[in-house]
Amino acid sequence: MMMTKTQIPESPIPHLLSTNDAPTKEEIVFAQEAIEKAQLLLEQVSTADANSRKRLASFIRRHQAVLSPIRRRKLPQEIWLSIFSLVGSIYDLERATEGALVPAAVLSRVCRSWRACALESPQLWATLPIIGPPSASIWGLTRTMRQRFGILEYLLRSENAPLRFKLTIILPIADDVDTTPLGVIVQQAKRWREVVISTMNTSFLFLNSIKGRLPLLERLSIDIQSKTRDPVNIDMFGDAPRLQHVCLKGSLDNVSVSLPTDQLVSFKTSSATLCLQVLSAIPPLLESLDVIWADAQLMRSITLPSLTSLKVQFQSGPTDFLACLPVPRIRVIDIDFKKGCWDQQVIAALGTQLILSPPTAFSTLTTLRLHGCEQLLEGVVALLSLTKAVEDLDIFILSSKDIRKMVYINEDATLLPRLKSCTFVVSKNIRDQDFPVEALNLFASSRCDQPRTSEGTGSVQEVARLEQLCIQFATRKQARRQWTALEGWKESEGSQSSTLWELRWQSLHQELPLDTASIDADKEYNATPLKKILDDLEQLTITDGSDILVSFLYPYECDRADY
Known part of the structure; x- marks a missing residue:
């Protein structure tokens, strides 16, 4: 039996395979020809020759990567630096969880060129991972060392950029716990710009030394995790000349907070006492x-x-x-x-x-x-x-009679003529026969098909086009009961977006079971309907992207859960 070894073609652009440089027009042609040649060879190679097939597939992937749009439309490094800095500045510290990667850790691992850009962006490294003392166990000591070295590395790479971080102390700190990470960050108080603190009320003792050392602090969020009978005075933030945005929540009984009220721009709290304290100063x-x-x-x-x-x-x-x-x-x-x-x-x-x-x-x-x-x-x-000037409405669902008042008739007779986004919340007590399907259909067809105003006075009497309609149900069971009634929604005759009818209203959601969004949902179970949606999208001819509407159908959970 004679065995032959498949010859892998040589790359015409080897200098591009190990870099992220953008190819020239000539090199693009070379790469395309090499891919076509390798694909022909791959079709001829027997499935028994797994090694050759694997090498050919790798050859094809590496050359396809050279043709990636991110290379061919290469952005100047200055723009990448600006993008990276922006990503770091908008990272949501409030929702950050233990172990979650911060932007610097993510972006610096994509490729060599991105890592190089990341290392040259101090603002990106100024958003630190969550800081908190571990337990006194051996594993805790190891974690303390890693956290300390990690913080020092971030501080080094961030140079003198203002810092953003979340400090979490959810348990009382034992005497034998190494608090070095806390000490490191407290030493940098002059660089603090945005700080989220989730801690026990007794843990503020560790922050006493920052008083009078917060020249850059602009945003502060405090969430106290434990109640106390003894008065607690948090006075280290009263002398922060740039502090403008404050959020105080959690167990705030017997807690007083000193704030520069005359310079506050936004204030959020779950304590009526603290709110009255701030408002009495008439900021x-x-x-x-x-x-x-x-x-x-x-x-x-x-x-x-x-x-x-x-x-x-x-x-x-x-x-x-x-x-x-x-x-x-x-x-x-x-x-x-x-x-x-x-x-x-x-x-x-x-x-x-x-x-x-x-x-x-x-x-x-x-x-x-x-x-x-x-x-x-x-x-x-x-x-x-x-x-009449309202553009965004979020309210319990109205009766059929009142929804019809929002239907476009003329400028003078239409309720909320400037409305662009509308959310109706359906109570669990509403009866199925009282659900205003026909009125919603009429409202949607009338207001969603209104052309955007390009000329005019801009007065509140001009009827705007409804760009988003959302219906929130109290439970999944309720949503399923209304499913059939809502799936018939279509656009009115004569619309300029007739090619989009499969995407309008609930048709996109009909392809996905309501359980698709579940955390424990089976990926294979979701793959088929998702693929069908993507295939349908490829077949559409969309002449005007602005004509795409957004609609939602989903049950809502707990409102204002951050409290």
């Missing part, structure tokens, strides 16, 4: 206020001249609060009424404010979110008629 620059457990006394006789965003979750007595709502420049109102805290005067009070306020006061209102007041349906519809 002149405060633009965003987010508070839970609010009561009627919170903002009585307080005027916030710069406030543009108000997010409040009421537990009781909101009527008086709304009656004296001091919002001369408000753009965002987000109100959540907990069960049993509303009464018939709540929405009327807000409506009164809209009517009695100066002409410019609520003409700037563009985002309105109201949850938990389904029983006040008629009052809410009357309220919406006073908010």
